[in-house]
Structure formats: C-alpha cells, structure tokens
Amino acid sequence: MTAGEAPTTEESGLVRRIAKRASLFNLAGLFIAWALVFAFFTWQIGLSFGGRANVETLFRQTTIVGLASLGATFIIVSGGIDLSVGSVVAFVTVVIARVVQAGHSPWVALAAGVAAGALAGLLNGVLITRLKVGAFIVTLGTLGLFRGIATGLANEQKIDAPETWLNEILATLGKSERWRLLPYGVWFTLGLAFLMSWILRRTVFGRHVVAVGSNEHAARLCGVPIDRVKLLVYVIGGITVGLAGLMQFSRLTVGDPTVARGLELDVIAAVVIGGASLSGGQGSIAGTLLGALLLSTIRSGASQMGLPNWVQDIVTGAIIVLSVTLDRFRTRQS
Amino acid sequence: MRGVSKRFGATQALDAVDLDVQQGEVHALLGENGSGKSTLMRVLAGAIPPDEGEMVLDGQPYRPRNPIDARRAGIAMIHQELSLCPDLSVAENVLLGLEDASQGVIRKGRTRQRAQEALARLGYPDLDVDLPVRRLPIAVRQIVEIARSVALGSKVVVLDEPTSSLTQEDAARLFSVVEVLRREGHAIVYISHFLDEIKRIGDRLTVLRDGRSVATRAVTETDADEMVSLMVGRRIDTMYPRSSRTPGEEILRIEGLQGEKRPTRASLSLHRGEVLGIAGLNGSGRTELLRVIFGLDAIRSGRVRVGHHEGAAKPARRWEEGLGLLSEDRKAEGLALGMTIADNLTLTALDRLGRHGTVSPGRQLATGQEWVSRLAVRCQGPTQAVGELSGGNQQKVALARLLFHGVDVLLLDEPTRGIDVGSKEQIYGLIDQAALEGKAVLMVSSYLPELLGVCDRIAVMHKGVLGEAVRVEETDSERIIREATGA
Secondary structure, three states: OOOOOOOOOOOOHHHHHHHHOHHHHHHHHHHHHHHHHHHHHHHHHOHHHHOHHHHHHHHHHHHHHHHHHHHHHHHHHOOOOOOOHHHHHHHHHHHHHHHHHOOOOHHHHHHHHHHHHHHHHHHHHHHHHHHOOOHHHHHHHHHHHHHHHHHHHOOOOOEEOOOOHHHHOOOOOOHHHHHHOOOHHHHHHHHHHHHHHHHHHHEHHHHHHHHHHHOHHHHHHOOOOHHHHHHHHHHHHHHHHHHHHHHHHHHHOEEOOOOOOOHHHHHHHHHHHOOOOOOOOOOOHHHHHHHHHHHHHHHHHHHHOOOOHHHHHHHHHHHHHHHHHHHHHHHHHO | OEEEEEEEOOEEEEEEEOOOOOOOEEEEEEOOOOOOHHHHHHHHOOOOOOOEEEOEEOOEEOOOOOHHHHHHHOEEEEOOOOOOOOOOEHHHHHOOOOOOEEOOEEOHHHHHHHHHHHHHHOOOOOOOOOOEHHHOOHHHHHHHHHHHHHHHOOOEEEEEOOOOOOOHHHHHHHHHHHHHHHHOOOEEEEEOOOHHHHHHHOOEEEEEEOOEEEEEEEHHHOOHHHHHHHHHOOOOOOOOOOOOOOOOOEEEEEEEEEEOOOOOEEEEEEEOOOEEEEEEOOOOOHHHHHHHHHOOOOEEEEEEEEOOEEOOOOHHHHHHOOEEEEOOOHHHHHOOOOOEHHHHHHHHHHHHHOOOOOOOHHHHHHHHHHHHHHOOOOOOOOOOEHHHOOHHHHHHHHHHHHHHHOOOEEEEEOOOOOOOHHHHHHHHHHHHHHHHOOOEEEEEOOOHHHHHHHOOEEEEEEOOEEOOOEEHHHOOHHHHHHHHHOO
C-alpha cells in the first residue's frame, strides 16, 4: 500500500479483509504445517503414531511447555523475555515435593507450588521495573538464582514424595477413563489458554500489554501504567510456570532440582513459531499452543522413528529459523 | 506563553519567547532549523520545564510536570514520528489510555463507535476502525492520531511539520481536517517550513529567530518576502575562511541518482579543490543523498562515478576509492563513544598500522598523538574515550578520521551541528585547508550563513530533488530559502 491510496477506497477492500484476518491465516498456516508433520510421521511410523493412545501422549508431552508458554506469550507480547523458566520449574517441583513429604494435603502442595512460581515471577518483574535493567539480563541472572535455590532447598538431591492424586493429573488414561479423551491436566491447560487468550484480546489489561510491546513510548504518553502492566505480566508468567512445574512434578513424582534445563528455549521457540515477535506487540495464545504442539510432535516422531537426538536438535533448530523467516517474508508482503 | 526562556549548557535555546494562540485559530510557527521551534513546543508539551516565563491555558496557570500532565490539560502534540501502537487497531489507538470498559473488559461496540465518531467528525467516516494501524499508510496514521486528540477533547493541537512526508493529495486532505478542528474551536499551532501552506491555512503567524520571537502577524497582512526576511534577518559573520582556489579535475559525478525513498532525482559534478554545499529543509533528502553516494542506502537508479570507479559500492569499497563520510549523528553512527580517540581515528585504516592483520599499539598511539595535536583536540591523551570529550572535540576526531585516511572526497553531513563556536571556526579552517590541498568537499548543512561562508557552489534540495549548483556569489539566503521551501 502506498501513501497515496487510502484504505478507505473500494479497490483495497479485499486487501483489507485479508489483512484483518491475517492472524487467522497465520494460525491456519501453522495448523497445516502441524498436520503435514503429523501425516509424515504417521506415514513413516505407521498407525501407531496417528492412533488415539499416541495422540494422547503427544498432548501430555506438550502440556509442560504449553503451560509455561502461555505466560511467556504475555511476556513476549509486552516486549519482554523470561529466561528463568526452566529453573523456576525445577524450583517449583522441589517446593511441591517438600510440602507433600512433610505430610500436607496435595491441595496445600499445589497452592505452594503455584505461589512459588508467582513469587519468582514477582521477583523478575520487580527487578525489571524497579532497577530498569533489561529483562534479558535480569532473567539470565534469576535463571542461576532459582536453580541455586532449588538445589539448596533439595540438599542437592532428588526428593521423593509419597504418591498422591497430584501424580494422576497428567497420567495416561486407563481403559475406564477413556471417556475423558485427555487427562485433566491437558483439559486444564486448554481451558486456561482460552481464558488467557480472551484476556489478551478483550480486556483493558490485555490491550495494554500489546500497547506496551508495540510502542512503549506511545503507551506511556497515553497514560498506560507501564510498570504495573509489566509487573503483572511477569507475575502471570510466574503463575503459568508454577503450573508447568506442577505438571512436571506430576510426571516425575519427585522434586528434582536438575530438571527442565533449557526449557526456556523450547518455550521461547513455541511462542515465536506461534507468530510472536521478540520485539513485542505481536503474538497469540492459540499460535503459541500450536507452536508447542508442533515442536513436541517433531520430537516425539523423530524419536519413534529411531532418529538420534542430534538429528532432532537439527530439525527443531531448522524449524524455528524457517518459521520465523517465513513470517518475516509474509509480513513484508502485506 | 509569556517570556519563556530555556538554556542548554552554553546555548540559549529560548530567550523570552512570547506566543499567544486563540481558540478557533490556526497559528503558524515559523523559523529556520535551530531557531527554537521544537524547544518551545517541548516546553508546551511538558517534555522539558522552562527556566523562566509562564504559560496560561484557558485563563488558568499551566505548569505541566510531564507529557501526561500536558495531555490531561488538553495539549495534543502530533509529531512526525507518530505515537501510535502499530499492533493495536485504529479504534484501540484512538482510545488508548481512556478505554471504554466495564470491570476491565473492553466494550468493543462502544469503542468502535466512539472512534468512528471522532473519525467521522474529521471527514473519515469510512475508515475501518478494526484494522491494525500497522497496515495504514502514513497519511492515514496521522489522521488516527488527530482523531485521538479529538476524542480526548484537546484544547490545543500542535502539528509539527505534518506535511513533510505526505503527497500533495494527502496534504490537501489534511488541510480539510485542520479546517474542521478550527471550526470546532480548537486552538491549532501549525509548524511548517512551507510558506504556501501557511498562506493557505494559517490565520496568524509567529516567527522565531535565534530563540527569540521576532514578530507576530496576521497571515493576510504579510507576504512570502516578509516571512523570509523575518526568518533570516542576520548578517554573515567573518568567521569563514575561504582561500582563493581553482577547481581541478572532476572527482565525483552523479547523474539522475534515485534512492529507495529519497533522493528522487539528483545530479551533480564535484571537482578537486572545491567545496560544494547542499542546502534544504530537514527531510528533503540531503542526508539520504550522501548515504546513497556512500553506499549506506541502496541506489534505485542513476549513476555514481568516483574518480575512475563507476557504479554502486558498499561503504568499505568507497573508503578504498577515497571517499569518506562524516555522519550527522555523531553519537550513534559517527563515533564509537566507548573506544579511545586513537581507535576511532584509525578505524578505517587499521591495516596501515601493522603487518599481517595485526595492529601495532605503539603506532596507533603515535598516530593518535599526532592528530590530537594537529587538530588541537582538547583531551587527556589519545587513549581517552571519545565519549568523554565535548561535542566539538568529538567532531574534530570524526573529521580527523577522514583526513588520516587520506580521502579525496569528504562527504560532510552537518559538520558543525551542536558544537561550540571555537570548534566551528577550526572545522571551517580544516575544510578550507582540505580544499586547498586538492581534496573535494560535499557538505550538507542546515545553517545557511555557514554554507554561504564556506562553499564555492551551493545546490538546494527540495522534496528529494536536487537543484542546479549555483556559484555562491550568484545567490543569497533569501533565494535559497525560497528554493528550499518551494515558495
């Protein structure tokens, strides 16, 4: 569109309609990409890959990254970043294990885990908004900090906790439970995703998150409370990471201070593949979830094909660069 | 605004400026670059506090502490760099900060409706308010920003050079929007260099010169001649050395040069021993011309020849061909502020300071020492970080880089911007010296007396088109301003 042709004219009606639906096109593209990958592995591996049991497994495997990515989407849309995700997940598993071990009810342990995540997010947010230090540096620091706290709290070893219903949140469904289609943890994640997507699109807070990431200077001029928005975004990020930690604990039944190393990179990859820009302002919850699903499908398919880890790493890396390049190309076109 | 003054360090940016704008009036603010218009508007918008003077808004004393205060009080600034969020929709941008919401949930229908109303009042009832601003052309974005000030109920709307990046048709549409604002009783401050625009839409005008308000006139009672002489109104000093020199062989030639955005058409021929000046308004494409020649921006069409080398080239190649550029943005682009004087000076010619890709610290230091004393750079020594020097001394280091490199053609972009008078005189001396030695200088400046004092010939850039270079004896500042403003 040149400066001369205003989009109020009739000719640009089509362009306009496409532009308006651009995010939908983006999602459709991602979905097609995922469907192609899924079909490829089903063809290679056979129906065992495309079957109900494996699809359930795929969703279960996506849940941890998916949950952490929900909050990370808010953070990245606001123009920030969180590198401490993996460490906070480890910290949360240790907190939950300690609380269960001490004989408290699973509900108390759950609340303690989520609160630990929220506190970690609060610390990130306070450091970023009060010290005026970049989010990258702050969370690079807290990446070490929370891993250290987790290791100390666990006395440098794994903490075994007695089995409770917490371990069934993400467990494989037994025959009698098939009517639920997916484990509770997966349903919960999907529900939370709907809620957060709605918050981002329809509430004042959500639009302020986009405004801050899109043009912080303009947002400040319009009276948007920048620091409060950022702080809240990191707390929300912390809560979803806390929930991811809960799922991690559920799968392992131990508090493990060494778990989830590098998870933050998967999370950032999922958000970026989902259409977010690391410079802020762009990104969607639905895209992020599709991005996370795409990543775990590739990983699971590659390992079921018997491909070694290093091949998976190469493929995953290539997908990240490719998807972002395609996205840049697409935005330049329009 | 009464008797507003502002001082930055040694420069008196504003000196007891008076400005009085009434409701339902388009008040034009005129002045050359650096005359204090932007500073005055930053004071009005609460971005900087005045040292002296007072402001009265609607009979009430007005003392904004920050830009948000100013907005709440009803002052809306529309800058060239618009303050919109490109990822939000038109409607969301219009109501950003005052969302129509219940319990934190945005009332989508009401939001759209209110944005549509504001846009309809400005004559844009059909603009799709759901479109992200990213997808709108610049002219329409400007309207969105004006709609925001309408929705806010602003009393004063300041338009800072609103048409400088618009086409003629878009500018005409903007004028009708300004007309609506005036009819609705807003007070409008209109900053523009284009005198014909001011004649067309302005009611009254105030001229600033060297930080003072020199006159306020009704637009109908003045003409272009008077406006220009009010803006210029000063004598050329005697600080410009210009030795008598004769131009030698041609060393730089460009024909029909066109960049991605600007310049749109530029041709010139530069000879050894010559200083050629380029005048024009900010945004007319002067800087872009130098950047395109130097290979920093892409060439769309046209030819560049440097000596015997023909065609486009990257900056590294241009240095080899004997071309050097002094950036207008000394801090961001011209110098590496954290590095030492010696490092900055030798950056383009490190291969001369050692063998097999090594750099000898001793030779680098000696070179630094030599040039520091040659140019009388005031510093603790060649190992001091450039960022710690004053602007004038920084600029001397930046210029010394070109001289040390031994370039034949110096492309100088605003070589004396923001530096003290003493350093200015020295830089004029260095330019004269370079020309005497048979180098060629192509110099962009917004300060006319300087161009008239230093150059042999001057060409004027207007909206991307470079005019014919004229011998300096055959032109004067009025003629240049006329050409630059298209009057």
